[in-house]
Amino acid sequence: MRKRFPSLFDPKYRIVFLLSLMVLVIVVGTVCLFILQQVEHPSKRMKYPTLDDKNISFVDSNKTIEKVQQLQKRAVEIVKKEKEIPIIQEMRKLEEKPIVPLAYEEQNAPKESNKLPRLVIIIDDVSYDYDVAAIQSVGLPLVMSFLPPIKRHPESALLAQGVSGHMVHLPLEAMGSNGEEDETLKVGDSVEKIAQTIQKIKKLYPSVRYINNHTGSKFTSDKASMERLLEVLESEGIIFVDSRTIGSTKAPEILLKQGKRYLHRDVFLDHHDGIANIKAQISKAVNTAKRNGTAVAIGHPRQDTIAALKQSRELLKQVQLVGIDKI
Numbered sequence: 288m289r290k291r292f293p294s295l296f297d298p299k300y301r302i303v304f305l306l307s308l309m310v311l312v313i314v315v316g317t318v319c320l321f322i323l324q325q326v327e328h329p330s331k332r333m334k335y336p337t338l339d340d341k342n343i344s345f346v347d348s349n350k351t352i353e354k355v356q357q358l359q360k361r362a363v364e365i366v367k368k369e370k371e372i373p374i375i376q377e378m379r380k381l382e383e384k385p386i387v388p389l390a391y392e393e394q395n396a397p398k399e400s401n402k403l404p405r406l407v408i409i410i411d412d413v414s415y416d417y418d419v420a421a422i423q424s425v426g427l428p429l430v431m432s433f434l435p436p437i438k439r440h441p442e443s444a445l446l447a448q449g450v451s452g453h454m455v456h457l458p459l460e461a462m463g464s465n466g467e468e469d470e471t472l473k474v475g476d477s478v479e480k481i482a483q484t485i486q487k488i489k490k491l492y493p494s495v496r497y498i499n500n501h502t503g504s505k506f507t508s509d510k511a512s513m514e515r516l517l518e519v520l521e522s523e524g525i526i527f528v529d530s531r532t533i534g535s536t537k538a539p540e541i542l543l544k545q546g547k548r549y550l551h552r553d554v555f556l557d558h559h560d561g562i563a564n565i566k567a568q569i570s571k572a573v574n575t576a577k578r579n580g581t582a583v584a585i586g587h588p589r590q591d592t593i594a595a596l597k598q599s600r601e602l603l604k605q606v607q608l609v610g611i612d613k614i
């Protein structure tokens with residue numbers, strides 16, 4: 288007799304068949320739910336940005352977080368190392384302040400002084416140790432401009448070595464030649480002669496970046512002479528600050544034509560002696576700085592000028608006194 292396969296219609300196997308079907312549905316349903324859980328919503332599937340995530344599966348979030356933490360640690364180490372790079376250390380020395388993010392600087396900078404107009408006060412004709420002492424006694428950041436050494440004041444280059452941000456006061460020919468400094472550059476001097484003088488100054492004052500003219504009404508009015516001087520100064524990396532000893536100076540014409548900046552004196556503080564006169568000129572310089580944002584004033588190491596500056600400390604709080612390189 289042929290053996291019969293169990294039939295659905297066979298009441299003997301019906302219950303077994305239905306039970307098997309239920310188990311199958313439960314197993315398939317569980318598998319589907321598991322797969323759906325793994326896939327989830329697309330936004331949850333985004334990978335963390337990593338440099339090397341070859342071994343990371345996006346479903347293994349613990350491993351991903353661990354990797355991100357490692358990368359963060361590495362980034363901190365890189366930043367630490369960069370701070371030690373010599374060039375950054377050099378920059379730090381130059382800036383005389385620690386390297387910090389810009390946002391930090393903006394937050395912590397003394398806001399009031401940042402907004403203040405900037406005024407440069409240059410004290411010309413500095414030649415002797417008592418000049419330096421008198422200027423330093425004012426207790427303000429004044430810029431000293433030293434005359435190149437000659438027999439009458441042989442130590443003026445040596446004195447400058449102890450003064451930061453100093454300038455050199457270059458003697459140029461005046462209309463009347465009374466009491467002229469030795470080695471004054473004259474109208475008609477050749478490029479070679481001018482270059483020799485400037486190179487000598489660079490040797491005597493190795494850190495000099497700015498010079499201004501002592502006298503020079505004749506020289507600065509002569510276009511060809513000024514063209515030669517400005518050409519030499521540029522090739523030697525020195526910037527000319529025009530003392531404007533005469534209105535007909537050719538420096539602005541030459542420099543502006545070449546698209547270069549023209550730095551010049553705005554106010555003479557002590558053209559006339561007398562403390563009251565000089566204080567009025569200091570006030571004029573402050574107002575010029577307020578009006579234009581920056582200004583350059585020139586004075587001399589004379590008794591009245593030193594006294595007037597000392598008496599103007601309160602007034603000068605309305606501006607930020609800076610070096611010539613800061614305007």
Ligand SMILES: [Zn+2]
Binds near residue numbers: 456500501502
């Ligand atoms: Zn001078």
